[in-house]
Amino acid sequence: MKSATTIRDQITAYLSEQGLSINQFAIASGINSGTLSRVIKDQQPIAMDHLERITRGMNLPEDYFYSLYVDECFHRSPPTWRRLRPFIERSAALGRLDCVEQVVQSLLDNLVYAPMLFEVAEGLFEQGLWQAAGLLYKNVSLSEKYQNSERLAICQYRLFKIGLGDDQSVNLREAILFECYIDRLNEADQLDGLKDLLDVYYSLQKWAKVNELAEKLLLLATLRYNLHHRSKRKEEHERNPRSPLYVYILRSHLFLSSVCMEYGDYKAAIEHVPQYTEVNWIQEKDDEAKRIIAQFREWGTANIYLYRLLDGQFEVLADYVEYISTKPDEIFTAMYNIVKSANRYGWNIDPILERFSDHIPYRTYTSEFGEYNQQVMVDKHTRFLAELAAYYLHSNRTEGITFILQCLESSAKINNESVVITCVDLFEQFRYIAGDDEIERYKLLIREVHKSNEKKTFQASSSV
Template structure:
């Protein structure tokens, strides 16, 4: 590598000269041994990360002021050592200095023996939520991997898939397609989590056959691993564990399969799956986490048993369902979506329910015992809820439906949800006569935004191919 002309030593020497300070005086100010500082200035000793921090603080400069020069220090003015580079990478990540991380990684990976160490750092950053820095490391480690069947490569692709997920459904799909071919190269523990996250992506796009396929595999894999675990009293020291206990994945896969049956209108089969995930008597473990998990799935099962009666058109079940979910705030929005869906299907008047739960109509996140509902699934469901709400109000000759169409269109365009965009356009054109001039102008601007987004998507897809 070609170093910059200036060095940290030059900057420090200039500072001492300008301030009229001796090495001994500055050493006391910075908290560094004066002998060490003297050797550093003479180039007889490399600058450790701890020295860099103290020198920078002693000169009253921003912490990352010398970071670019420190890359030169590590690779040109001394031999690279992991003892200095690891803490530098971690602190650069914390301060958002991705440029420095990129420089270090590009130089280190000229020697592929550093790939495992960089991967380890990436894993730590991923767990800490420093995903931008982790993404950079995972990409570089992936590019350096010689063996395509490497588990490390598969883990990198899994993490990159997780990092890539956001509001844009087109990009989520691309990320899922890239990752899916690496799924079976992962350790089985990671496969369970991979199946779960893939299921969320395809569920948000309503690809229910694919979701069911993933749920079947999750159920098969989790069941095999759990049965093996029950037969063995001990676990290998280095054996990986998934994010959740194995019994959770069995129950969750059954829940997903129930949801798939619900989406296909097969409420009898959906109820059969409900009875399975409400029964936790087979779980061998006995602790507080097990009790909480069983209680949560039983709560979902009770709610869904009532829900499937509502979706099947049993109006007499509606009041019971409403009262049940009214005490469970994290379930109210999902319940409202299904209630309005049923109201449109069976021509029910549910104004009193919408008024009662009006505070839950705006989009927000929802938490459960196991964390927040998946963001992609919830944003998609909220867009569809707004459309169903528009249908409900327009059917009842209420102009407010136009506003809900526009809200859904704006949100659906933002996340590239083509199916909901098309439904919004169809609804607006059918009821254009109810819109005032301001709403028509807003609609026109949103359509323009949709067209621009579509052009960008087409360009993105072409580049990807």
């Protein structure tokens, strides 16, 4: 079929080449012959449903005419939301982000379309079509950048979620950008936004920020929980956060306990535990509440063992190991802290490492709330590899070199500079026990780190 400048030209050329009449093609495509005739004669705009039927009738890929359809929607006839919305949604589903971008750029010359585009973006976000949703959110944000609106804040929240990935420097940037907007969200979204920010700052080990946001989450969640149960009148359309309100209170105390642990104040960390395990104040008595309370009590029991272990109390190690052995999804976190304690206090934990060797490779873990946060777990696994490397190298065992290389590869992937420095320091200290192949692998990984840093520097300078 010869190329043509419009969809109508290509339909006409197809009918001529195939020797088909309008009536014959109307039957084949399932379009009313009168409608098809008016479309071909440019007397009627092409609806999205008509475009799909014509494309199938011509045995062409579904998005074959999409680039031309943008022109059809804006230049050959007045733009109508009835045609544009399904076109945006289908373009997103088929990965035609170029078409989504063209439509959005044209529409936002008229700000009346901003709320409608936002609604479509929300639907795409829920479907997991995050790249297309991100394009819409960015453009809606630009159209409202001078407005102190909740819609602008929600756009920034969604862009924050879309932007998170393996690169820790990117995650930090996304968190800083979003944090400026969190107070503009309604209280339900604020709770979820604070929780998501906490996960990111926790993975980045920004403990002062974790402490600040955990206190903020605790205050907001407590106020909202008390108001909810004191109010006799329940709003029918009241917006609810993703989890029950009491969960945000419990999570706040868990974060605050963890901050104390990271600062080395294990006594204070233990004192926080009853705040999320002794919870008679929770008024909900349903099965969900019982499961959640049980999960936090499990974490509390494990954490008391952990805090005592990190405080150097070797006598609790055996009990801790037996306790976590019955909790498969807690074994990795326990092993990380056991190795860290072993390095700090000079303990021999070879039997424990052998017993739980299946949990050394990275894997996902779940709790009552679903999978653990990916950014937190990837970062923790990277640091775990560094601790393992140090443990073996301090007794001059070559397994340590293997773990250094694994750790260096992982820390380069997530752009964790502090762990890269740890790896380089360890390798240079114990280079003498590395084999030639391992040294070459190390050099290759260092080059990859340099390339990653150069790329990050270029991107940062380009965004200024």
